[in-house]
Amino acid sequence: MQLNKIVEFHKALGDLTRVRIIALLQQGPLHGQAIAGKLGLKPPTITHHMTKLREVGLIKERRDKNTIYFSLNTKILEMSAKAILTVGRGRDANMDMAVTVEEREEIIRNLFTNDGKLKNFPAQRKKKLVVLEHMIQGLEFGKVYSEKELNEYLKQYYDDFATLRRELIMCQFMYRENNQYELNPVELWWIH
Amino acid sequence: MQLNKIVEFHKALGDLTRVRIIALLQQGPLHGQAIAGKLGLKPPTITHHMTKLREVGLIKERRDKNTIYFSLNTKILEMSAKAILTVGRGRDANMDMAVTVEEREEIIRNLFTNDGKLKNFPAQRKKKLVVLEHMIQGLEFGKVYSEKELNEYLKQYYDDFATLRRELIMCQFMYRENNQYELNPVELWWIH
DNA sequence: TATCTAATTAAATGCTCATGAAAGTAGGTG
């Protein structure tokens, strides 16, 4: 898994309020005001924290009338929690250590314009992985994308979105099921 | 594990520099200046981060002349990383291994009056655990109680609240930090 | 002794972020 993802995950849990929210959601789904009540906090504060937790993929939600029930994405929680145990080791080392932070930054600097557009799609596997991993940062974990949505998203980086889409599947960053696309669990990225 | 400990652990890993240090130490011990060199940072910065990591138990060190070799305490890393997976969970589920539901009900029926008062505090360990677990059901998980608040709460069950308070700590149902009390997550309860 | 190296401390700087008040949005109901 990418170092930044790991950092963001732990940053999300490096706050007492958010850990208490996790503890509450372990018992079952809850809506916002219930959480606020149990923790003695105001609704805006809960919104703020749920946003943080959602950004790292830890929250699933279901809407009923104008009440939103939050629940825990335990799959993501488990994978993210275990990521730190293997960082810098084994297969992971080949991605994150063989490609140093400086190298990664240089690859991205060379292959993307200042506007964030991809200049050309690299053939070299190492660069390809860096580029793909960089572009999917804007995608949400656990969310299902239609092919149209995914095309739109990819087009902001590169006109030949079909190539990008195909590579995302072939390199296991994403998973396709009857024309719907979803990010693969981070675990699978290590296979590279 | 204690909620605050979990937070401190994740706070320690919620920083890119420290995660990079962890990744480096996964490969083997390193001394301070070597870490500084590999990360492109100054020695004081490394000192700062090693202090943070040491505070949550992640660092072992060995001194050779005036060089200090840091290495990773992988045991602590693993336990701390997994703590978030069970926080807030299990309340009733995990206790059952020691005592059956029927047994528990009989113990509570025998030792509490109809008003819910505790008749006397049992010496037998098994009964003691059931009684304590029963009484803390009214406490909020994740909330910090002053000693005064806790005394007030316990007094509703038993006049000798000091005994109850001491036993709650000794049996690991609660955790005390500078005269503030908090419920321990369930996974500690059945250690003893 | 003086000197070199490694690590730490102290102080300053600048950035990140948790919290809540006030105002705004969205969906549902009478």
Added chain:
DNA sequence: CACCTACTTTCATGAGCATTTAATTAGATA
């Protein structure tokens, strides 16, 4: 329509913290 409820957005405040420079401590060596 007005009204209610649940949630979000914006903004201000204040606390925490990552980083570095300069000075200091500690150990080893010649």
